[in-house]
Amino acid sequence: MADLLLSSWADRERERITAALLDWLRIPSISAHPDRADDVRRSAEHLAASLRDAGLEHVELLPTASGRGLPAVYADWLHAGPDAPTVLVYGHHDVQPVDPLDEWGSPPFEPVIVDGECRARGAIDDKGQVLYELEAARGLLAETGSLPVNLKFLVEGEEEIGSVHFEQLLSDERERLSADVIVVSDTGMLAPEVPSATVSMRGLVGVDVTVRTAALDLHSGMWGGAVPNAARLVAQLVAALHDEGNRVTIPGFYDRVAALTDPESASLAVQPFDEDEFRRQAGGVPFLEGEAGFSPLEHVGTRPTAEVVGIHGGYGGPGIKTIVPATAGFKVAMRLVPDQRPEEIEGAFRAWLGERVPAGVEVAVTPEGGVAPARTPVEHPYVAALADAITAVWGREPLWTREGGSGPEEALGRVLAAPVLFLGVGLPGDRIHAPNERMVMEQFWKGLVAAGELLDRLGRLGRVGAS
Amino acid sequence: MADLLLSSWADRERERITAALLDWLRIPSISAHPDRADDVRRSAEHLAASLRDAGLEHVELLPTASGRGLPAVYADWLHAGPDAPTVLVYGHHDVQPVDPLDEWGSPPFEPVIVDGECRARGAIDDKGQVLYELEAARGLLAETGSLPVNLKFLVEGEEEIGSVHFEQLLSDERERLSADVIVVSDTGMLAPEVPSATVSMRGLVGVDVTVRTAALDLHSGMWGGAVPNAARLVAQLVAALHDEGNRVTIPGFYDRVAALTDPESASLAVQPFDEDEFRRQAGGVPFLEGEAGFSPLEHVGTRPTAEVVGIHGGYGGPGIKTIVPATAGFKVAMRLVPDQRPEEIEGAFRAWLGERVPAGVEVAVTPEGGVAPARTPVEHPYVAALADAITAVWGREPLWTREGGSGPEEALGRVLAAPVLFLGVGLPGDRIHAPNERMVMEQFWKGLVAAGELLDRLGRLGRVGAS
Numbered sequence: 001m002a003d004l005l006l007s008s009w010a011d012r013e014r015e016r017i018t019a020a021l022l023d024w025l026r027i028p029s030i031s032a033h034p035d036r037a038d039d040v041r042r043s044a045e046h047l048a049a050s051l052r053d054a055g056l057e058h059v060e061l062l063p064t065a066s067g068r069g070l071p072a073v074y075a076d077w078l079h080a081g082p083d084a085p086t087v088l089v090y091g092h093h094d095v096q097p098v099d100p101l102d103e104w105g106s107p108p109f110e111p112v113i114v115d116g117e118c119r120a121r122g123a124i125d126d127k128g129q130v131l132y133e134l135e136a137a138r139g140l141l142a143e144t145g146s147l148p149v150n151l152k153f154l155v156e157g158e159e160e161i162g163s164v165h166f167e168q169l170l171s172d173e174r175e176r177l178s179a180d181v182i183v184v185s186d187t188g189m190l191a192p193e194v195p196s197a198t199v200s201m202r203g204l205v206g207v208d209v210t211v212r213t214a215a216l217d218l219h220s221g222m223w224g225g226a227v228p229n230a231a232r233l234v235a236q237l238v239a240a241l242h243d244e245g246n247r248v249t250i251p252g253f254y255d256r257v258a259a260l261t262d263p264e265s266a267s268l269a270v271q272p273f274d275e276d277e278f279r280r281q282a283g284g285v286p287f288l289e290g291e292a293g294f295s296p297l298e299h300v301g302t303r304p305t306a307e308v309v310g311i312h313g314g315y316g317g318p319g320i321k322t323i324v325p326a327t328a329g330f331k332v333a334m335r336l337v338p339d340q341r342p343e344e345i346e347g348a349f350r351a352w353l354g355e356r357v358p359a360g361v362e363v364a365v366t367p368e369g370g371v372a373p374a375r376t377p378v379e380h381p382y383v384a385a386l387a388d389a390i391t392a393v394w395g396r397e398p399l400w401t402r403e404g405g406s407g408p409e410e411a412l413g414r415v416l417a418a419p420v421l422f423l424g425v426g427l428p429g430d431r432i433h434a435p436n437e438r439m440v441m442e443q444f445w446k447g448l449v450a451a452g453e454l455l456d457r458l459g460r461l462g463r464v465g466a467s
Numbered sequence: 468m469a470d471l472l473l474s475s476w477a478d479r480e481r482e483r484i485t486a487a488l489l490d491w492l493r494i495p496s497i498s499a500h501p502d503r504a505d506d507v508r509r510s511a512e513h514l515a516a517s518l519r520d521a522g523l524e525h526v527e528l529l530p531t532a533s534g535r536g537l538p539a540v541y542a543d544w545l546h547a548g549p550d551a552p553t554v555l556v557y558g559h560h561d562v563q564p565v566d567p568l569d570e571w572g573s574p575p576f577e578p579v580i581v582d583g584e585c586r587a588r589g590a591i592d593d594k595g596q597v598l599y600e601l602e603a604a605r606g607l608l609a610e611t612g613s614l615p616v617n618l619k620f621l622v623e624g625e626e627e628i629g630s631v632h633f634e635q636l637l638s639d640e641r642e643r644l645s646a647d648v649i650v651v652s653d654t655g656m657l658a659p660e661v662p663s664a665t666v667s668m669r670g671l672v673g674v675d676v677t678v679r680t681a682a683l684d685l686h687s688g689m690w691g692g693a694v695p696n697a698a699r700l701v702a703q704l705v706a707a708l709h710d711e712g713n714r715v716t717i718p719g720f721y722d723r724v725a726a727l728t729d730p731e732s733a734s735l736a737v738q739p740f741d742e743d744e745f746r747r748q749a750g751g752v753p754f755l756e757g758e759a760g761f762s763p764l765e766h767v768g769t770r771p772t773a774e775v776v777g778i779h780g781g782y783g784g785p786g787i788k789t790i791v792p793a794t795a796g797f798k799v800a801m802r803l804v805p806d807q808r809p810e811e812i813e814g815a816f817r818a819w820l821g822e823r824v825p826a827g828v829e830v831a832v833t834p835e836g837g838v839a840p841a842r843t844p845v846e847h848p849y850v851a852a853l854a855d856a857i858t859a860v861w862g863r864e865p866l867w868t869r870e871g872g873s874g875p876e877e878a879l880g881r882v883l884a885a886p887v888l889f890l891g892v893g894l895p896g897d898r899i900h901a902p903n904e905r906m907v908m909e910q911f912w913k914g915l916v917a918a919g920e921l922l923d924r925l926g927r928l929g930r931v932g933a934s
Binding site for chain 2 (some may be wrong): 032033034096097099100103161162188202204206208213214215216217218219220221222223224225226227228229231232234235236237238239240241242278282283284285286287288289290291296299300303305307308309310311312313314315316317318319320321322323324325326328329330331333335358359360361368369403404405406428431432433434435436
């Protein structure tokens with residue numbers, strides 16, 4: 001890729017950019033922890049300074065309705081003229097919590113580069129991917145004195161808590177954020193030698209359920225065997241969430257699941273799959289299990305799921321405590337596919353739960369974010385430009401995949417009425433949301449060059465389908 | 468009870484004894500927490516000083532094989548002569564953990580007396596019950612200059628962690644501990660107006676199970692739906708532990724359950740039971756549920772149970788974390804009745820588990836104590852002496868009950884080859900092992916007087932059945 005726009009520039013800037021990456025990763029911008037709100041703000045301010053330094057303008061922190069100060073960052077460069085397309089780059093600067101901390105090989109906020117990988121919380125999800133977009137803009141400005149498109153950045157601070165105020169922000173700032181095309185930098189590809197791009201992301205409905213079966217924990221000798229047990233109740237509920245074929249038992253759950261488009265089916269058919277490699281990348285799981293009648297690639301991309309992400313009740317300390325637990329809870333992350341609707345699925349879950357919790361048991365359901373599944377029109381010329389940019393950098397045409405993860409992309413596309421392109425360099429072994437998250441640096445540098453190639457191609461296409 | 472041996476003495480000593488109770492309860496002797504070992508030792512030293520001060524001799528801390536320093540306390544007074552029976556009083560000075568701390572109305576180790584109740588961790592289980600035995604001995608020595616029996620105290624420091632080294636201690640110290648009868652002060656009665664005494668305690672087998680389905684937590688979007696989920700697996704295991712009739716599904720679990728003796732059946736038949744009151748005492752549980760075909764009184768006393776005391780896996784913090792948990796665990800306290808055997812039941816549990824955990828999943832089972840169920844011969848003359856002492860103090864003959872709780876009483880009776888009497892003043896509403904544990908002070912004073920009456924009657928009976 002020596003002849004591409006930003007190849008030489010990126011080589012010359014390698015040390016500076018690497019240091020900039022590590023600096024930003026040191027900020028523990030965990031949006032889920034209320035006591036990290038200052039760090040999320042610090043991360044936003046750090047990014048704002050970097051955007052200004054790169055040559056972007058109108059840099060501004062956009063507070064959200066959270067009241068907790070987890071701001072998004074906006075910046076733009078709008079000198080490409082009215083006939084050039086306007087491109088909005090989306091990413092996020094907040095990160096996931098880091099527990100279990102003792103499984104990290106190095107501290108999550110003391111980034112290191114080992115074996116060509118950058119290891120830190122946020123390395124790939126998503127600071128690393130935002131940074132190569134930022135540096136691509138800086139590089140084009142440095143090399144050519146201008147950009148081929150009108151460029152906007154919108155980098156969120158609440159993505160890891162379900163982008164709870166993001167749609168409101170999009171609505172409030174619709175004019176400033178208006179764009180002809182959106183580039184999302186928060187996804188992955190199948191393998192370095194099998195480049196791919198996402199054309200759909202799953203939606204997400206999170207629910208937190210707590211039950212209380214008594215005013216307080218009871219002595220298991222005095223009361224055990226005669227009174228309800230909250231820990232047992234949540235176990236029964238979680239166990240009942242799937243049937244023997246690993247199908248979700250919530251009535252109506254699958255009603256709106258749409259069939260794949262033809263290009264997606266074609267990509268799925270040729271997508272390489274090696275079960276041993278898949279299991280190895282998944283941290284060495286001893287076997288695979290999923291919805292009966294579908295393959296693992298379908299399980300993680302094209303099918304909806306209901307994953308219990310936590311279950312907690314009663315005593316968990318050393319030794320044993322002879323109690324009947326009075327309270328317990330569990331959390332479920334339901335991944336949705338087109339055309340499932342978050343509000344319908346949350347309602348269906350509540351109805352399912354209501355059928356199963358005995359009368360008299362106190363039950364509280366807290367929704368944790370609701371994100372609709374997103375779909376990109378595969379036939380759009382801008383999607384062809386993305387394919388072309390990826391081909392130029394990775395040397396091979398991308399396959400179209402569905403990303404199993406979830407994000408605010410559906411809202412972006414819907415509210416801003418623009419197609420959403422996914423340029424993402426993550427790999428299956430990147431341990432996203434888990435200890436020892438990493439980014440493969442080779443993918444980072446390719447991402448930087450590809451971001452430049454994409455802006456160049458979008459600029460040459462001009463405004464397509466502008467209303 | 469004004470004409471009983473210790474009534475007037477106890478009245479005169481009321482302030483001193485109350486202060487002594489509060490002083491001891493201030494020591495957080497939680498045996499389950501490794502970092503509280505010093506406090507358990509402090510509790511032992513405090514008790515040793517009190518025993519010496521009361522007139523007991525040969526006071527000594529007995530270390531156990533734990534290596535953690537959770538000593539038992541021994542003391543004796545052996546001047547009643549060779550024809551007087553030797554009575555060993557058993558209790559324990561360690562206490563349960565205190566979480567959830569935020570449900571306590573006052574701090575667990577800052578004892579208060581409110582509405583005639585002493586509220587603190589250990590108030591009834593078991594410091595309060597040890598103290599009235601100690602004060603009864605002091606009172607008899609003060610009032611009469613001697614005791615009617617040869618008296619020994621053995622107060623354990625590891626009861627709340629399953630008396631893991633207690634049988635070893637009994638074997639090692641068999642000669643010094645030898646007795647004609649054992650008096651256990653660690654149980655309860657049905658109600659202040661329905662005095663009762665235990666003739667059987669359930670055994671206990673605790674198990675801690677952890678499973679690992681992957682090397683680390685996985686992103687629920689990338690892998691969810693295709694890989695095993697540790698939290699779901701433990702939920703399935705816990706849910707499978709009982710059938711629809713709330714019967715334990717472990718093969719062979721009920722094989723050795725013996726029928727009740729006639730006096731026990733007779734007591735059970737006349738034992739008052741008010742479901743509303745029972746539910747209120749159980750912290751206001753919304754309903755009762757237990758093994759099909761048996762009553763609540765049978766559930767908590769005469770039937771074996773398998774209670775999940777904790778279940779933990781995945782994310783439990785604020786909000787949601789979109790992971791597939793890699794590890795999870797649960798703890799089960801199985802209460803055994805005569806003639807179930809702990810080692811058989813533990814083996815049956817392991818076999819049950821082995822059938823249900825898929826190959827490739829790492830599973831670890833840690834046994835947490837094993838206590839056989841205990842049974843007292845109801846027809847023994849010493850049991851009649853206990854009934855008589857209770858009748859003298861509470862004004863009504865006691866019913867015979869089976870205690871749902873578990874303790875080292877089976878080992879005491881077996882190793883020391885002596886009948887075990889249960890003089891206990893706990894009440895169903897005492898919140899044992901739970902927040903806001905209490906002791907009703909009226910029961911404490913009655914316990915003190917009854918302890919004196921019992922020693923007096925045992926002294927008059929002489930050595931019964933001595934070999």
